[in-house]
Amino acid sequence: MGLARATVRKYASAETFPARLPHGAGPSLLDPHVAYLAGRIDEGCENAIALWREIRERGYPGTSRQVHRFVAERRTRPIRSGRKARSAKASASKPPGSEAPLQPARQLAWLLVQPTSVLDESEAAVVSRVEQDDTAQAITVSTPIEV
Incomplete structure (x- = not known):
């Protein structure tokens, strides 16, 4: 069952089904910077790496992954792909x-x-x-x- 032996003993000796405490999300390293990030996203900056660099300078000790998730949840424009648009001259030289x-x-x-x-x-x-x-x-x- 994947339970520790002490947990099984506790459940076996309980008179009623033990209620589990809700596991809510705890405090995040990103919490002090949420207002700044939300403001920058409202200004139109949706580049997660750029935002991560900005808040890192402001004292954020975490990785860019949390910032990516934060921005992805609030993104208003589709993500640009890594490919650059071809110029008309380059596409004209290609076969149909x-x-x-x-x-x-x-x-x-x-x-x-x-x-x-x-x-x-x-x-x-x-x-x-x-x-x-x-x-x-x-x-x-x-x-x-x-x-």
Whole structure:
């Protein structure tokens, strides 16, 4: 049961079911800085690392993880992904249809081993896109598949 022996003895000797004390959240290292963080979020700063650095200078001894959770609960804008937007010039030099992301590796592998006659138009376009890639061609030419 995962209980200590003394706990089992205490429960066994109790006349009624022992009431458990509620375990509320105790004081947090972040508590003295909550008002400052809320004010900065209201000003539009939702960068958790930047906020963590600011309150660290103000005496916060904790890690950035608590600040991340605090900001995530109050975030009003979606999180930016790590990828930067491409310029119009860079995207114009790409072949048509290459802007769409590829499927996950397992789905892509499945598409690559299927006969082209069973693929629909979008799946055939993905296979064609992969076949045009220099790295993919080098791998398929140098490592033949044995059946």
